Ligand SMILES: [Zn+2]
């Protein structure tokens with residue numbers, strides 16, 4: 001079985017990679033070929049990761065090494081590869097973040113209607129494409145010609161260079177703006193999200209910047225989380241009725257969340273002891289102690 005896997009994983013990975021490159025070169029104005037380019041290149045990456053794990057030990061391609069049934073997920077494989085005691089493959093935190101973004105994008109493209117610009121998908125593709133070339137060569141001992149034709153390679157390099165230029169141009173634009181606040185864009189991972197514009201000047205991702213209702217710190221709207229599960233509720237015939245919000249808003253940021261949770265726990269404990277005292281007091285009155 002492991003013999004079959006050997007051929008299947010690497011060859012399948014390469015054929016998905018070639019397919020992805022073909023899609024990326026379709027040069028159609030629509031998003032559709034880019035969608036398939038991403039889907040295929042992520043598939044190529046998943047198979048390449050499994051091949052790398054298989055070379056460490058064949059059982060590592062399975063999610064559970066005890067029950068060699070389902071194969072490990074892409075992110076599971078990534079964790080094993082990065083684990084110094086398993087794969088010990090040097091994949092940086094930044095690379096990990098962009099792999100996670102690409103997987104998320106792949107899932108969104110496969111399961112939902114999407115409204116990403118083709119520029120955004122192109123950027124993501126360029127990122128994973130460069131990573132895969134490096135991975136094939138450094139970690140699977142392949143020659144570039146094993147997985148891509150020279151002409152195609154040059155064309156895609158132009159694309160990657162276009163991305164670098166795009167970022168360079170964005171940096172110049174940022175400098176020209178002078179004193180502005182920049183955050184890491186949740187969409188493209190570049191430090192090119194201009195807080196004042198509530199927009200990224202590389203991928204044009206727009207997002208509202210809102211104040212955390214609890215600590216007042218400015219956050220991306222998508223970074224505020226629902227914290228209402230920390231509050232007290234009454235089960236009113238299956239309907240959960242809010243009894244006590246401890247003076248906190250429904251949402252909070254990652255920064256203040258642990259503090260809010262602790263404050264609520266303390267308030268709850270205090271109230272519990274107060275109630276106990278009241279009970280003692282009334283019990284005393286009743287029994288005339
Ligand atoms: Zn961006």
Ligand SMILES: [Zn+2]
Pocket residue numbers: 212213214215216217252253254255256257
């Ligand atoms: Zn906060």
